[in-house]
Amino acid sequence: MEGEISIKSEDEPVPIKIGIIGEAGLDTPIVLTDRMEYAVCTPFGKPSDILIEGQIEGVKCALLSRNGRLHDIMPSNVNYRANIWAMRKLGCTHLLVTHTVSSLRENIQPGSIVVPHDIIDNTTRRAQTFYDGAVGSPFGVCHVPMYPAxxxxxxxxxxxxxxxxxxxxxxxxxxxxLEGPRYSTVAENNMYRKWGADLLSMTLCPEAILAKEAGILYGSLSLVTNKECWCANQPIATTHEIIYIYKKQVDTLQKVLVNAIQSIGKEDWSEDILKAKILVCSNFANRNQ
Structure with missing residues (x-):
């Protein structure tokens, strides 16, 4: 695939590069040093916005606003494939992403941070794979396993x-x-809770799936902005209130990301990067096999 990252010898750690995908407002001049902006082309069209490269605490990074820096792209219309492909094309080995989520559980309160471990994809309109058989797409089919997500x-x-x-x-x-952009009903909330969902997002899938298919190490930093309508003890939050809560916490999210990037940059990830690639290759099929 285009943008393949070479695996070096066992004696030389694979250099890492961390992609950051987040909501509008996560990009501020103080985050990245040596900033360079790029318009990246992909076989799947344009990413949501320009990509900004630079360094955070000496670690190479690339930043992208998922819904555009003006937040003018609704969740279903985000070009997730172009976003992930662009990050891969720039050589990102990791993706640290931020999401705003709403709570389906009493013990998960607004303002808290969740680092999720699993997903349920209830979207219906979004391309789930790079290997779709279209002209310009990679050849074959990839049945990528999603455990762990x-x-x-x-x-x-x-x-x-x-x-x-x-x-x-x-x-x-x-x-x-959720597919979005609407919020869910009480009946849907109750169903999701029975399914085992703890949180609701409109943007985590298929992003997490595509990152796995691209062989990129992916983790989400989710900010709980509100409780869903199942909770009768709390007024239903408006979109403006949710945006306000996020903007109040954006500096905190940046600090968490910087701390994580510092610690990730101190470790050797060669084996993990290789395993992520092998996972994709071992679940790839075409008619020549």
Whole structure:
């Protein structure tokens, strides 16, 4: 595939590069040093916005606003394939992403941080794979396994980084992705709770699936902005209130990401990067096999 990252000898660690995908407002001049902006082309069209490269605490990074820097792309229209492909094309070995989520559980309160460990994909309109048989797409079919849904080692760095800042942090959670842009009903809330979902998102899938298919180590830092309508004890939050809560916490999310990037950058990830690639290759099929 285009943008393949070469695996070096056992004696030389594979250099890492961390992609960051988040909501509008996560990009500020103080985050990245040596900033360079790129318009990246992919076989799947344009990413949501320009990609910004630079360094955070000496670690190479690339940042992208998922819904555009003006937040003018609704969840179903985000070009997830172009976003992930662009990150891979730039050589990203990791993806640290932020999501705003709503709570389906009494013990997960607004303002807390969740580093999810599993997903339920309830979307219906989104391309789920790079290997779709279209002209320009990679040849063949990839039946990528989704256990675990996230890179657990990357997850642990996010959990530790949040706890070091003494933030209320949940080290696991199951996130169900809605199609959106509407919110769900009480009946749907109750159904999702019975399915085992703890949180609702509109953007986690198929992003997590595509990252796995691209062989990138992926972890989500999810900010709980509100409780869903199942909770009769709390007024239903408006979109403006949810955006306000996020903007109040954006500096905190940046601090968690910086801490995680620092700790990730100190370790050798060669084996994990190789395993992520082997996972894709070992589940790839075409008519020549």
């Amino acid at each position: 996230f890179c657990d080692r990357t997850r642990q760095h996010l959990v530790t980084a949040a706890k070091e800042l003494q933030l209320t942090t949940h080290s696991q959670g199951t996130v169900l992705t």
